[in-house]
Amino acid sequence: VPFDDRDGWIWLDGQFVPWREAKVHVLTHGLHYASAVFEGERMYGGEIFELTAHTERLFKSAEILDMEIPFTVAEIDQACKDTCAKNGLEDAYLRPIAWRGSEMIGVSAQNTKTHVAIAVWDWPSYFSPEARAKGIRLTWAKYKRPSPETEPVHAKAAGLYMICTLSKHAAEKEGYTDAMMLDYRGYIAESTGSNVFFIQDGVIHTPLADCFLNGITRQSVIKLAREKGFEVVERHIKPEELAGFTECFVTGTAAEITPVAEIGEYTFKPGNISLSLMDDYSKMVRRQLVMA
Ligand code: PMP
Structure with a gap:
């Protein structure tokens, strides 16, 4: 199933949106200039393994790329848990991502807004x-x-x-x-x-x-x-x-x-x-x- 055509909910900038509606514009800075940082983490039996370490790494990655995430680590931790719950998953792969928006397009991106999304899905094993x-x-x-x-x-x-x-x-x-x-x-x-x-x-x-x-x-x-x-x-x-x-x-x-x-x-x-x-x-x- 393609990743843009699934049932469920994606957390986007503080709100849950239906999976298929979690879209960005083609003139998104993150798409053109790779101003995007992300995480990959797993929930096992209702608990996300090293959740805060992953969230802190997301913030660290953003800081290294001179991006400011408009949420706190605690808010993103909670959003990760909420996204799993909203999708009814106890075992899941989580993909938080932060990227620069479309307010500016060019190498300079000083005035772009940083967006954050969290998607979760069932992903039992990376290798067969x-x-x-x-x-x-x-x-x-x-x-x-x-x-x-x-x-x-x-x-x-x-x-x-x-x-x-x-x-x-x-x-x-x-x-x-x-x-x-x-x-x-x-x-x-x-x-x-x-x-x-x-x-x-x-x-x-x-x-x-x-x-x-x-x-x-x-x-x-x-x-x-x-x-x-x-x-x-x-x-x-x-x-x-x-x-x-x-x-x-x-x-x-x-x-x-x-x-x-x-x-x-x-x-x-x-x-x-x-x-x-x-x-x-x-x-x-x-x-x-x-x-x-
Ligand atoms: N190296 C690369 C290039 C990766 O993409 C990953 C997966 N995030 C890792 C190492 C392993 O990192 P982690 O154990 O934090 O998932």
């Missing part, structure tokens, strides 16, 4: 259950994550997804599920919509999030793994080091924890550590595992 069971296959992305001097790399901003969509499309055309992006220095960065972890001799390694999104799932998984007694090392990882890792998985709100079977010429097998973290993560988000 079959792919998740075997591990997904990734190829190398043609584009590299830019340096912090080139783009505001820590904002979850629409504009930063241009190279993600291009890389993901190229991968899919070759039969892969996703693409692994290197950063501007040539280190392993992240996939087009999730962070990556590797395992070698019982130790978990993950790239330092110094030029890409430090995912909320990434941070939760690092905390979870450390609480379970694993050593987690955040460091720069070179592509050729992948030969030494036995397990690999990606993390993200949509992807949750998904094992990886292949990145280019390197292969991995979902092993005990990945499987136990997947199990613990799914318990944690459903509050069946209480963290310190």
Whole structure:
């Protein structure tokens, strides 16, 4: 079903509007100049996982893009909960987005109004259950994550997804599920919509999030793994080091924890550590595992 033709309600600038009527004008600054920031979060059994962390990241992303959201964090938190309730969902993916309106069109957008919308829908699994069971296959992305001097790399901003969509499309055309992006220095960065972890001799390694999104799932998984007694090392990882890792998985709100079977010429097998973290993560988000 196309995303503009569904039943339900979308929260738009403080009010609920019928799903099909939640539209913007073609001369919207966010559409022309990518002045838009967004979030992706999930509700599990009536509770949104890390709700305030996501809302705070939305505000941080807006601030980085010099946009002012005309609501408070508490108001957006409440609106997220209300939108799930209004749509009768207890398990849902939530997509809050803020963008500059159509008062001005041009590079300068000083006098535009910032709009906010929240849409929620049922989205059980980002990758197919079959792919998740075997591990997904990734190829190398043609584009590299830019340096912090080139783009505001820590904002979850629409504009930063241009190279993600291009890389993901190229991968899919070759039969892969996703693409692994290197950063501007040539280190392993992240996939087009999730962070990556590797395992070698019982130790978990993950790239330092110094030029890409430090995912909320990434941070939760690092905390979870450390609480379970694993050593987690955040460091720069070179592509050729992948030969030494036995397990690999990606993390993200949509992807949750998904094992990886292949990145280019390197292969991995979902092993005990990945499987136990997947199990613990799914318990944690459903509050069946209480963290310190
Ligand atoms: N990197 C990118 C490019 C993403 O789009 C996402 C998903 N938001 C992530 C990482 C993971 O972030 P999170 O765990 O906060 O969803």
